[in-house]
Amino acid sequence: MSQAADQIQQVVQRALSEFESLSASELAPSSVMTQMITTLSRATAATAAVAWMPNRRDGSQMAVARYGQSKIAFSEEGLPLASVIETVEQATTDNKPTIVSPDQQIFSGTELAKTTQFFIPMDAAGHVMGVLQVIHSAELDPKVYRQYIAFTQHAARAAGVYLARRQSQVLAEESASHASMLKVVTQLLSEDKPHDLIHELANAARPMLQAQRVAVVGYWKRKSDVQFSDAVDVNRKAVLVRAVEMLADTVRQREVPMTFIRHRPLEDEDDALGPLLEDIYSLGAAEVVCMTLIRHEDRVVGVMLVEYASTDQADQATPNQQVICQQAGPILDRAIATWYRPLRRTSRVLGAWRDKPLSFTAKIIAAIVLVLSLLWGVFFVPAPMYVRADARLEPAHLGVITAPVEGRVDKVVVQTGQPVKAGQTLAAIDDTDIRLRLVEVNKAIDGEQVKLEAARAKGDAPAVRTSELRIDQLSIRQRILQRDLDRTQVKSLIDGVVLTERLDQLEGRTVAVGDALVHVADLGHFELVMEVLEEDLALVENALRNERPVTVDFLSRAWPDRVQHATITDLGALSPTSGPDEANQQHVFRISVPIELQNMSPQLVLANPTGRAKLEVEPASLAYRYGRRVWRFIQMTLMF
Known part of the structure; x- marks a missing residue:
């Protein structure tokens, strides 16, 4: 019996020591209160416990910690039972323990009616910080009520000390927070x-x-x-x-x-x-x-x-x-x-002028000088001006060799990329038919010569004139056939390089007069062909008329790392013909200029690579450079 009493005494002492340590804890209230009611419930064999504290916002009671079967103190919706709240508030008002035994009718109709409950105020220097609700079974002996209440009061007193200290800390923190917030608001308003x-x-x-x-x-x-x-x-x-x-x-x-x-x-x-x-x-x-x-x-x-x-x-x-x-x-x-808001900005400007008139006036003068300088530079200071156009590289001399006579291509004697000279044979057209017709014409001429001699011998003047006329016609036919026979040898018109590919496919093909057979280009000279918009053509023309050479930079899309240069010096580079440009809905004029290729093999430009050309014309102000299209639109639509 004494051993059991010693064990109970040890449990009580440990619980009291834990209450004292928790009263000085720095943990959050929910954590401290949970530990406290857990220790209390285990030491007193309670079935459940709830720590109640008033809500600072509306004064209502709220459960800050729960232990065991505490759900019996709440409704199915999780709200505290009204009878529990009434008892908690009564204990708070009276500031003394309240005991609810099973024979009382306070909790009739609820599971709490079969329990014994202690409602102990958590007091600190006469101020109730909350209430501890400890729930025991109905079999708890009334003779031990006094001991249980005394033990629970130790826990409630420790909880009251802790909550009072925490409340002071919270109030101090809130005061510091309000002061900091006031400082922040003041800074933001400035x-x-x-x-x-x-x-x-x-x-x-x-x-x-x-x-x-x-x-x-x-x-x-x-x-x-x-x-x-x-x-x-x-x-x-x-x-x-x-x-x-x-x-x-x-x-x-x-x-x-x-x-x-x-x-x-x-x-x-x-x-x-x-x-x-x-x-x-x-x-x-x-x-x-x-x-x-x-x-x-x-x-x-x-x-x-x-x-x-x-x-x-x-x-x-x-x-x-x-x-x-x-x-x-x-x-x-x-x-x-x-x-x-523009008006608010204006008011701020006027306010700054009232506060510091000299400083503000100096700033205004400096701003006016700066704006005038910028306007002078924009409208009156000439700057380099450029015209940009689509461009392509083409051989300066390109010969398109066509079929001089009708017939079948007999053979091709050159290859793609082969250098040729002017007059060199490139291909031959089958001349069998021409030779046969030429033989027939020669025989017919010989026959007419015999007839002419016989008519002269007879002195038949009409027959003589008929034979002579027939011979003249056959002679013309003979010369035409001889010329066609000579033309069956297709020859180059210029010195250059053969560009046509798949020449072997020409052999055996029947061609008509004028059909293109072979392309020969002079790779020693190239020209840059630019398509300048009609609204930019006058800029190029004016520069040339004022004897100012127009420099050209060409950047090929195929080789963007190689910039080629050329110079236009006379008006002869401007072509009188034009064509439509659907992208800009304008006409474009062709400008051609010889160009010396730098760091680029001539064979690279056989495909007529395209790119962009930049032509430097006479200098003009930035206002004219960027506003000329708008001004032209106004002239053409509103002022004309």
């Missing part, structure tokens, strides 16, 4: 520009929240503005800004605060945000990222993203973060509205 305001907000929020870093995203332009509380490495700033912007846009679209903890799996709908969060984690030392909307009424004017070092720190600072955003929302909205 800023006029939204850009400077969000930068000041980020700097002020960081020490208040004890955060690793604070970023504020503002929305008043097409592109959001991002400001950080700390300097960001230039090499990493672009990545960090992009991650912050996209996360803030997500919060803005969903219109709810969001919190992410490192190494904790994301929800399915947040999987796309994983790489962005990794960028933030890798560029800082944060374990928790909390994002809160900065809004005024229904308008979202910004988002605050705060990086915390731990979840405990985030839990403590998140309420303050929300308060800061609530206070900053109207201020930022007012700054945006003020900054983007």
Whole structure:
């Protein structure tokens, strides 16, 4: 019996020691109260326990800690039973223990009717901080009520001391928080520009929240503005800004605060945000990222993203973060509205002039001088002017050898890329038919000669004239056939290189007079052919008429690393013909100029490569350079 009493005494002493240590704890109230009622319930063999405290907002009672089968003190909806609340409030008002035995009718109709309950106020220097509700079975002997109440009062007294100390700390922290918040609001109200305001907000929020870093995203332009509380490495700033912007846009679209903890799996709908969060984690030392909307009424004017070092720190600072955003929302909205109203800007300018007239006047004079200098430079200082046009490279001399006679190509005696001379045979057309016809004509002439001699011998003048006329006709026919026979040898007209490919396919093909057979080009000389818009042609012509050479730079699309140069010196380069340009809905005029190819093999330009040409014409002012098309449009439409 004495051994059991010793064990009970040891349990009680350990519980009392734990109560004393918990009264000096720095942990959160919910954690301390849970440990306290757990120790109390185990030491007294209670079936359940609840720690009640008044809500500071509305004075209602709320359960800050629960143990065991405490659900019997609540309804099915999870709300405290009205009879429990009445008893708790009565114990608070009387500031003395309340015992509810099973034979009382206070909790009739509930499971609590079959229990014995103690309601012990948590008192600190006469001030009730809350009530401990300890629930025992109905079989608890009334003779031990006094001992149980005394033991529970020890726990309630320790809880009261702890809660009173925590309340003092909370009030001090709230006072400091209010002072810091007042300071932040004052600083924000002193800023006029939204850009400077969000930068000041980020700097002020960081020490208040004890955060690793604070970023504020503002929305008043097409592109959001991002400001950080700390300097960001230039090499990493672009990545960090992009991650912050996209996360803030997500919060803005969903219109709810969001919190992410490192190494904790994301929800399915947040999987796309994983790489962005990794960028933030890798560029800082944060374990928790909390994002809160900065809004005024229904308008979202910004988002605050705060990086915390731990979840405990985030839990403590998140309420303050929300308060800061609530206070900053109207201020930022007012700054945006003020900054983007022209009349408000004018009023700020006039206010600056009243405050510092000399300084403001000097700035105005400097601004006027600067504007006049810029206008002088734009309208009167000549600058190099260029005309740009599509262009292509072509051989200066290109010979297209056509079929001189009709017939079948008998053979081709040259190959693609072979150099040839003017007059050199390139191909031969089958001359069998021509030779046969020539033989027939020769025989016919010989026969007519015999007839002519016989007619002369007879003195038959009509027959003589007929034979002579027939011989003349046959002679003309003979010369034509002889010329066609000579033309069956297709010869080059110029010195150059054979360009035509697949020459072997010409053999055996029947051609008509004028059909193209072989292309021969002189690769020693090339020309640049440019198609200049009709509105730019006058610029080139005026430069040439004023005896100013027009320099040309050509950049081929096939070889963009090789710039070729040429110079136009006379008006003969301008072609009188033009053609339509559907892309610009204008006509283009052709300008040709000889060009010396630099660092480019002539064989590379056999395909007539295209590109862009830049022609430097007479210098003109920047106003004329960029406004001439508008001025021409006005002249052609409104003034003509």
